[in-house]
Amino acid sequence: MIEVNGLTKVYGENMALNGVSFSVAKGEVIGFLGPNGAGKSTTMRIIAGSLGASAGSAKVGGFDVAEHPKKVQAILGYAPETPPVYGNMRVRDYIEFAATLKGVAQVSDAALRAMKMVGLEDVQSRIIENLSKGYRQRVGLAQALVHDPQVLILDEPTSGLDPAQRVEIRHLIQTLAEGDRTVVLSTHVLGEIEALCNRVMIINGGVLVTTDAQTQIAAPGRVVHVEVARPEDGFEATLRSLDGFRDLGRKGDAYVVRGERDLREDVARAALSYGLLELSGRERLEDIYLRLTARSSS
């Protein structure tokens, strides 16, 4: 559904994107991860047709964005991080305005359907600038959905929201991702990505580090997180002496042990005598993210 080939974007002397290539199949829900300024929004804006690429191409539904932007935009909905709203408009007027721009035939029906999907019916007569940030994000989502697009691009839809609002928006995205709609979602909240996405791409410094982060997850037991009550009694040395030990790191109070083989049993046995508090034998997305972005930065 989305084909990106060698996408490059240069701002003056700064290379925001450097040869990014990936593809997204119909119905896939893709998570797009990366630090601030990594190139996520730039990639998304190029795919949505609001920004031109310096080199490379992006195709949506078989149409090249640069050559056929209208055809792409007719099947694509884009919700930027800052909702593109007119503060002085009423919610319903704004959604109907967006529907007209997107060439929807039954404007009123489409606006009602979009408002219903994102839970805006109760505030449809309110002025947008008087809404809470969470509701404004919903308005931004509604304008992206009003023409029932096959592809949805969501740039940090939960940015700046409180935890309750985040959960609401997350449930909403879950609903939107049902069926065969293709969704590209960028967020800093790794839990969201894990909960919502089939696949995770990581970008750093304008370079795509991986197009499928889950495949980078180490086999069970190769990375063990362990926390003990009395580590000062020589726990670190004990871990280093384990057969198959590779390296040791710290993450808060926990030790992160990497091994050449499954170390779960050995680490657990060793930790018992130091007061085992917590042990996990699976690498998390957060670890992969930090590992891959740190590696690519260096």
Added chain:
Amino acid sequence: MSAVFAIARRETAAYFASPIGWIVLLVFQLMTGWMFLSGLIWYADASAQMMMNPYGGDSMDANSMVLQPLFGNMAVIVLLFSPAVTMRLLAEDTRMKSFELLLTSPISSFQIALGKLLGALGFGVALVLSTAHFVLILRWLGDIDTGILMTNYLNFSLMLGMLFAIGLFCSALTENQVVALALAFSANLLLFIFGWAAAGMEAGTAKEVIEYISMVSHVEQMGKGLIHIKDLAYYLTFIGFALFATTQRVEAMRWR
């Protein structure tokens, strides 16, 4: 075209949803009202004096003594105020990020530019309508030449179109509304000042060109009730060129 009209409708409504539209309308009303009243008092005084003179009554003409000066003054007022009307057209969209909605909708850059211009002209219609009572008063007081009146309204509308198109382009150049206002004001002033420059020049091609670029001669000609193709072409060329430049600018913003 529905997208163009949707943009235009939204823009016109936005003027009345913010203080700027009402302030411009109010100030325009106060200034034109004061000028109309001054012209009327002067006309009444002159009429009273002429009534003493049995041979002077025929030279009294409300068209040239009240109507034409009124429209001339209206031209100067909109020259000064049009940047306040147009400054937000694209600059505000860019700053508030609402422009992203337009850029990611299946509409062309020309449709965006045309919709914005028509939206400003929607407010222009309100400005034009706000002068209707002057005409009614003049009609009640004496004879007004309908041809001259309609030509003056046509001239005023075309001038609004030209100044709004120039302002729209200036608004596309920056996301700072004050900068957009200053740019449009400077451009308008240049169109006015060219008239003075031409007055001091010796006859020749340069003088003719400067005179043609200046707004003054066109306003004066049409103000007399004369419709020349060159005057219509002047306004339409400026509108067309500014619209084209704005389209190019929006296109550049899309693909920059």
